[in-house]
Amino acid sequence: MLAFTLRRFLQAIGVMLAVGVIAFAMFRFAGDPVNQIVSIDTSAAQRAEIRHSLGLDDPVLVQFGRYFINALQFKFGVSYQFRLPVSSLLAERLPATLELAICATLFAMVAGILMGVYSALRRDTILARLFQAVSLIGISLPTFLIGILLIYLFAVTLGWLPSFGRGEVVKLGWWSTGLLTVSGWKAIIMPAITLGLFQMTLIMRLVRAEMLEVLRTDYIRFARARGLTTRAIHFGHALKNTLVPVITVAGLQFGSVIAFSIITETVFQWPGMGLLFVQAVQNVDIPIMAAYLLMVSLIFVTINLVVDILYTVVDPRLRSPVGRAA
Amino acid sequence: MSDAVVPHRSEDHHAPTGWFKRALDSDIFYSFRRSRLTMVAAAITLTFFLLAIFASWLAVQNPFDPAQLQLINSRIAPLWTADGQSPFLLGTDEQGRDVLSAILYGLRISLAVGIAGVVFAGALGIALGLIAGYFGGVVDSVIMRIADVQLTFPAILIALLVNGVAKSLLGNRLDEMSTLGVLIIAIGLSFWVQYARTVRGSVMVEKNKDYVAAAQLIGLPAPKIMLRHVLPNTMGPILVIATINLALAIITEATLSFLGAGMPDTMPSLGTLIRIGNNYLFAGEWWIVAFPGIALAGLILSINLLGDWLRDALNPKLR
Numbered sequence: 001m002l003a004f005t006l007r008r009f010l011q012a013i014g015v016m017l018a019v020g021v022i023a024f025a026m027f028r029f030a031g032d033p034v035n036q037i038v039s040i041d042t043s044a045a046q047r048a049e050i051r052h053s054l055g056l057d058d059p060v061l062v063q064f065g066r067y068f069i070n071a072l073q074f075k076f077g078v079s080y081q082f083r084l085p086v087s088s089l090l091a092e093r094l095p096a097t098l099e100l101a102i103c104a105t106l107f108a109m110v111a112g113i114l115m116g117v118y119s120a121l122r123r124d125t126i127l128a129r130l131f132q133a134v135s136l137i138g139i140s141l142p143t144f145l146i147g148i149l150l151i152y153l154f155a156v157t158l159g160w161l162p163s164f165g166r167g168e169v170v171k172l173g174w175w176s177t178g179l180l181t182v183s184g185w186k187a188i189i190m191p192a193i194t195l196g197l198f199q200m201t202l203i204m205r206l207v208r209a210e211m212l213e214v215l216r217t218d219y220i221r222f223a224r225a226r227g228l229t230t231r232a233i234h235f236g237h238a239l240k241n242t243l244v245p246v247i248t249v250a251g252l253q254f255g256s257v258i259a260f261s262i263i264t265e266t267v268f269q270w271p272g273m274g275l276l277f278v279q280a281v282q283n284v285d286i287p288i289m290a291a292y293l294l295m296v297s298l299i300f301v302t303i304n305l306v307v308d309i310l311y312t313v314v315d316p317r318l319r320s321p322v323g324r325a326a
Numbered sequence: 327m328s329d330a331v332v333p334h335r336s337e338d339h340h341a342p343t344g345w346f347k348r349a350l351d352s353d354i355f356y357s358f359r360r361s362r363l364t365m366v367a368a369a370i371t372l373t374f375f376l377l378a379i380f381a382s383w384l385a386v387q388n389p390f391d392p393a394q395l396q397l398i399n400s401r402i403a404p405l406w407t408a409d410g411q412s413p414f415l416l417g418t419d420e421q422g423r424d425v426l427s428a429i430l431y432g433l434r435i436s437l438a439v440g441i442a443g444v445v446f447a448g449a450l451g452i453a454l455g456l457i458a459g460y461f462g463g464v465v466d467s468v469i470m471r472i473a474d475v476q477l478t479f480p481a482i483l484i485a486l487l488v489n490g491v492a493k494s495l496l497g498n499r500l501d502e503m504s505t506l507g508v509l510i511i512a513i514g515l516s517f518w519v520q521y522a523r524t525v526r527g528s529v530m531v532e533k534n535k536d537y538v539a540a541a542q543l544i545g546l547p548a549p550k551i552m553l554r555h556v557l558p559n560t561m562g563p564i565l566v567i568a569t570i571n572l573a574l575a576i577i578t579e580a581t582l583s584f585l586g587a588g589m590p591d592t593m594p595s596l597g598t599l600i601r602i603g604n605n606y607l608f609a610g611e612w613w614i615v616a617f618p619g620i621a622l623a624g625l626i627l628s629i630n631l632l633g634d635w636l637r638d639a640l641n642p643k644l645r
Contacts, residue, residue, distance in 0.1 A: 015475050015478075018475060019475070026487075026491055136627075139630075140573075140623070140626050140627045140630050141623055141626070141627075142577045142580055142581055142584075142622070142623075142626070143581070144580075144581060144584045144600070145600070145619050145622065145623060148600070148604055148607065148615060148619065149619075151607065152607055152612065156607055156608055156610075163608075255478075256480050259479070259480045259482070259483045260480060260482070262482070262483070262486070262585070263482070263581060263584075263585065266584075266585055267604075277486070278486075278585050278586070278587070280490070281486050281487075281489060281490040281493075281585070281587045282585075282586050282587060284490060284493050284494045286490070286491075286494055289487060289490050289491075293483075293487060296479070296483065297479070300478050300479065301478075304478060
């Protein structure tokens with residue numbers, strides 16, 4: 001168990017190092033940092049001086065070491081567009097993205113489980129078929145089209161919800177939250193649905209398939225024979241057993257939700273990290289791109305690591321073969 | 327799918343001759359004819375391809391040629407509404423560009439980038455998968471570790487990063503053709519992993535079979551064995567992945583263009599048209615964004631349905 005955890009941990013560090021090399025290569029070689037600082041009429045001597053003061057003359061390995069140590073302290077350099085430290089830009093926008101991602105995941109889980117259970121229990125009803133159709137659309141349509149459709153319906157035609165921004169935000173220390181104001185709640189509804197729709201269809205299909213499978217097993221038949229109520233069988237016995245894979249999928253998908261918020265944030269002009277990243281790509285702001293890559297990788301790697309380790313805690317069968325190999 | 331439980335047909339007495347007849351008589355064509363949804367999807371996909379190929383004959387104007395655009399024709403509503411004007415069937419945008427013509431030309435670019443991206447991803451993935459599977463050892467583990475790492479990131483993130491880096495290396499102001507190339511490379515680099523994994527898996531199975539040993543014994547060089555003997559036996563799953571990936575590649579291109587990191591306004595793809603049209607949604611000019619959106623959704627949905635059918639039809643376990 002310890003050997004497995006350690007091995008898995010080392011692997012995660014290896015992945016982060018590899019991503020770090022890519023981020024450094026982008027930072028250092030794609031776009032000359034000096035050109036971003038100086039103006040056109042700076043002399044060659046001055047350029048060389050700036051180059052030297054930035055440490056760009058040092059061996060590449062030394063530079064990588066410096067970048068690495070800075071990154072560990074969350075120093076990612078200065079943004080080319082904003083002339084501000086990248087880390088403070090990211091920190092300022094982190095709450096917006098996290099709130100959106102958490103709301104989207106909660107929406108996906110609640111709606112997905114409800115729809116999945118319903119379409120497994122009442123397989124041939126019209127509503128169940130409608131859910132299937134919605135799930136096909138949720139998987140096929142690009143996120144931004146769904147966002148535009150929602151905006152057209154609820155913001156342009158009906159005028160119920162705002163089409164952009166976060167509404168009023170309240171400062172709690174360094175964290176800014178939109179979840180304490182009415183306008184904040186109104187503003188998050190459409191982005192959260194847009195972002196969570198794909199995960200919702202995923203969870204719905206998963207719950208439906210698992211429920212259908214579980215309902216065929218012997219212990220359910222036995223529970224029926226014991227005369228338990230249908231409600232107790234469906235929700236106490238069957239649903240409970242489908243929840244482990246659902247939570248796993250929802251957890252593993254959280255990283256994707258954060259990455260896909262790039263698109264949702266652009267559609268709804270949501271002031272989060274994703275929007276910052278898209279603007280960085282448009283304006284070739286390499287320090288922000290490199291830092292965003294590092295942050296998202298860290299989130300992905302951490303989630304995968306935690307899920308893998310939790311699995312071995314929950315299921316001892318997974319331990320033995322790997323343990324022996326190590 | 328319901329066509330999974332089709333009973334096997336009795337053998338024909340007169341064996342068909344020629345590849346066309348053989349194709350008509352094959353299991354795959356049989357399962358194709360059994361599924362009405364698949365036939366509709368195939369018809370729609372084919373229509374989209376034909377529209378894209380013959381765009382320049384079908385469109386009433388060339389939307390890339392500023393000389394053919396007249397501002398007097400700007401923001402005309404679709405033909406069936408009260409403000410409609412002939413010949414602008416689906417209305418015009420703010421530059422007086424016919425929406426239908428723009429869709430036809432945009433479709434051409436979306437499909438071209440999608441197909442080229444899938445071909446590039448396939449070539450890269452197949453090559454790396456063959457090398458990893460055939461040689462094994464260190465080469466294998468290096469390629470597969472890279473694949474593992476890349477698989478944990480969504481394709482759109484990788485495509486955006488490749489796009490940003492390419493722009494920074496080539497200068498921010500690219501002309502249309504180099505943007506096209508950058509997009510194809512970005513999509514190719516985001517989607518190669520699945521091919522590599524599939525090919526590697528099949529190659530590991532195939533390379534222990536007698537025919538590979540025989541080929542090695544008569545002294546054929548490794549590349550020839552890989553390409554001529556092993557590769558053809560791995561093509562079934564590759565075809566399925568390629569079809570489903572075509573839909574994904576088209577979505578990725580549309581998303582990049584929508585985010586402003588793809589095709590420029592001067593040579594719009596469907597995604598660019600949606601981004602432009604999105605700005606006019608609040609002014610009530612819904613047709614500028616709606617019709618490109620419908621075209622994109624229809625294209626993706628029908629390709630996806632085709633891919634699903636192909637996966638079931640080629641899966642021997644479902645026969």
